[in-house]
Amino acid sequence: MSDTFILAGKAFGSRLIIGTGKYRSFQEMQSAHLASGAEMVTVAVNRVPLDKKTESFLDYLAPEMQILPNTAGCYDAEHAVRTARLAREALETDWIKLEVIGDPVTLLPDNEQTLEAAKVLVKEGFVVLPYFSDDLIMAKKLLDAGCPAVMPLAAPIGSGLGVQNPANLKIMREQLPDAVIIVDAGVGVPSDAAIAMELGADAILMNTAIAEAKNAEQMAKAMNLAVQAGRLAYLSGRMPKRLYASASSPIQGAISNIPK
């Protein structure tokens, strides 16, 4: 069955997008990327150290991998816009993961500043993929602003808490049936990824859950499978939930009597 993930007109075979941060070595990152099956990875924009030589990190990414720069570390629209422009100039890509953080403890997004930055960047021709709170109304505003997808969080960045508000994601899916929804941040284990996909997310973006696993490569493979499993489950349509049991075997014809 063909189930291609289309994002901003580009087709992806994998619905898992992964990060490049926190790995213990570039080699570990490479093997995790391969095992994940991901075709797009996020990277961060950072000041070049002036006093020491640094290895070219991008050389460790598979050449066929789509690179999605982010605006991590920005606390207002102005810095996020500047960071996006720098990323575009350096990588010659219009794609940007827009991330405007509201405070350093929770790393929760500043939705207002995110929307403001999104409007500016869309006008400048960027493909803006915004990270934001799992809020339907904000999702609508970001889509109206011209974002080709929205990226609600499952839980705070790097928390590994899993989907904290499944109802929010389900409502977003139902109310925005045609929108591309990518759950970004908060996944800890494969079951979290599967839950997000079962709720109807089109894709998942994660970093820490793989990079901080004791065996990153193996966890990447587990996430790959979980995203596929969750997607298949969503497309299959889950059984209804019931408060009471519903026998799988016929009761009529059983040699026992039903107790009164």
Next chain:
Amino acid sequence: MKVLINGKVKEIPEGLNLDQLLRHFSLPSQRIAIEMNTSVVRRKDWEDVIVNDSDKIEIIHFVGGG
């Protein structure tokens, strides 16, 4: 003269263009970008843009992130 590069005050020779500035700090020219006084300077213009006293310059590259 003094300029602010990546948030640090640096003493550099006068009259450098941006290509020369990169060489001055032994920085690679690929997969980086330069912003001068909050505006990106296109790569094709690096040779023509001269650094002035008190300019605020950001030179970025890419690192691991999520």
